[in-house]
Amino acid sequence: MKYNFDEKIDRTQTISIKWSPERWQQMYGESDIIPMGIADMDFKVSPAIARAVSKRAAHETYGYGYPSDEYLQACVDWQERRNHWKIKPEWIVYTPGVNMALVCGVEMYTEPGDSVIIQSPVYYPYYDYVLGTGRKVAFNPLLNKDGRYEMNFEELEKLAQDPKTKFMILCSPHNPVGRTWSKEELKRVGQICADHDVMIAVDEIHSDLILGPEAFVPYATVSEEMAQSCIICTSPSKSFNLAGLLVSDIIIPNDKIREAFIKKMAPYYLWPGNFGAVAQIAAYRESEDWLEELLCYLRGNAKYIADFIAQRMPEVKYHIPESTYLAWLDFRGLGMSNDELWNFMLHEAKVATDHGAMFGPNGEGDGFQRLNFACPRQQLEEALSRIEGAIKRRS
Numbered sequence: 001m002k003y004n005f006d007e008k009i010d011r012t013q014t015i016s017i018k019w020s021p022e023r024w025q026q027m028y029g030e031s032d033i034i035p036m037g038i039a040d041m042d043f044k045v046s047p048a049i050a051r052a053v054s055k056r057a058a059h060e061t062y063g064y065g066y067p068s069d070e071y072l073q074a075c076v077d078w079q080e081r082r083n084h085w086k087i088k089p090e091w092i093v094y095t096p097g098v099n100m101a102l103v104c105g106v107e108m109y110t111e112p113g114d115s116v117i118i119q120s121p122v123y124y125p126y127y128d129y130v131l132g133t134g135r136k137v138a139f140n141p142l143l144n145k146d147g148r149y150e151m152n153f154e155e156l157e158k159l160a161q162d163p164k165t166k167f168m169i170l171c172s173p174h175n176p177v178g179r180t181w182s183k184e185e186l187k188r189v190g191q192i193c194a195d196h197d198v199m200i201a202v203d204e205i206h207s208d209l210i211l212g213p214e215a216f217v218p219y220a221t222v223s224e225e226m227a228q229s230c231i232i233c234t235s236p237s238k239s240f241n242l243a244g245l246l247v248s249d250i251i252i253p254n255d256k257i258r259e260a261f262i263k264k265m266a267p268y269y270l271w272p273g274n275f276g277a278v279a280q281i282a283a284y285r286e287s288e289d290w291l292e293e294l295l296c297y298l299r300g301n302a303k304y305i306a307d308f309i310a311q312r313m314p315e316v317k318y319h320i321p322e323s324t325y326l327a328w329l330d331f332r333g334l335g336m337s338n339d340e341l342w343n344f345m346l347h348e349a350k351v352a353t354d355h356g357a358m359f360g361p362n363g364e365g366d367g368f369q370r371l372n373f374a375c376p377r378q379q380l381e382e383a384l385s386r387i388e389g390a391i392k393r394r395s
């Protein structure tokens with residue numbers, strides 16, 4: 001391996017939301033925990049990104065940036081090379097994060113009181129985009145088939161038929177269950193949305209993090225009709241660990257939808273920050289070999305969890321994810337309520353995972369925890385050992 005993903009990095013002095021003992025104390029009443037929640041990685045960025053950001057910092061001028069041709073072209077070339085998706089630079093709209101773009105999509109296509117389809121369990125801010133803007137969530141819970149999740153197309157069709165349902169947010173690949181949706185699955189979603197006039201935003205933020213043999217299929221490549229009726233949210237932030245640099249690229253092939261999106265964003269006067277822009281270029285132009293090694297390491301971690309659980313805590317169930325660096329761990333075998341499980345993780349195991357119930361407020365996440373395994377293996381081993389020890393002390 002050219003890159004050292006085993007290196008342990010002290011992040012406690014970096015104003016990191018994940019690694020702040022001060023915040024742990026405030027939130028959890030604990031200071032000795034291992035943070036395995038928040039979705040950023042405990043690895044250094046690629047050397048090319050570090051060099052580009054350092055060079056930009058050394059310039060000592062930090063005025064407004066803009067989405068330069070080089071910035072846009074890096075994204076265009078990345079999509080073609082990695083995903084065989086030919087896009088045009090003018091289809092890309094910069095936003096300082098996917099969250100903002102998704103809220104914007106909800107507001108553009110719905111009125112307060114309308115419904116937005118969300119497939120739970122899912123990245124919990126989706127509920128905030130909808131409920132926080134006075135809309136309603138139309139829940140289409142995923143079907144858990146022995147740990148592998150599938151979409152419920154019959155229910156999806158029923159929800160889409162409701163004239164109040166105007167919008168859908170699809171997480172592809174899906175956080176937290178780690179599914180890489182197949183072309184056939186995406187096609188069925190696209191057909192249902194087209195049949196019932198439901199606009200869709202597809203959150204492809206995890207699309208570079210493919211661990212299994214199933215290839216990632218960009219939603220807009222499935223058919224021209226689907227390409228012309230969607231908002232696609234992409235970003236280098238998950239795969240290259242740039243979340244703190246606030247950079248995302250919203251790709252909208254349809255002129256009318258894109259113009260409306262740009263109009264909606266215009267009053268915010270958003271420009272890429274100096275560091276986010278150079279980091280994106282260095283990520284997409286010079287860091288592909290780093291990403292490939294990262295994926296090997298993550299596959300090793302995903303397998304490590306499977307072996308650990310099989311040998312040392314069979315009460316827990318886990319299905320190796322096809323994508324993302326998130327393990328969706330099923331603790332239902334321990335027979336605890338959600339509150340008990342939360343307290344158990346924090347105060348007995350002293351591991352801060354993300355609480356499953358947040359991802360599925362109607363019970364779809366009950367008894368689950370989401371564990372971020374984008375960390376050195378030693379840290380993963382220590383976190384799992386703490387959970388194992390806590391389970392043993394209970395029995």
Ligand SMILES: Cc1ncc(COP(=O)(O)O)c(C=O)c1O
Pocket residue numbers: 039096097098099100123171175203205206235237243247248
């Ligand atoms: C599925 C998904 N969408 C969006 C985000 C947030 O994106 P951003 O930081 O670009 O707003 C995350 C972060 O973990 C995520 O997992």
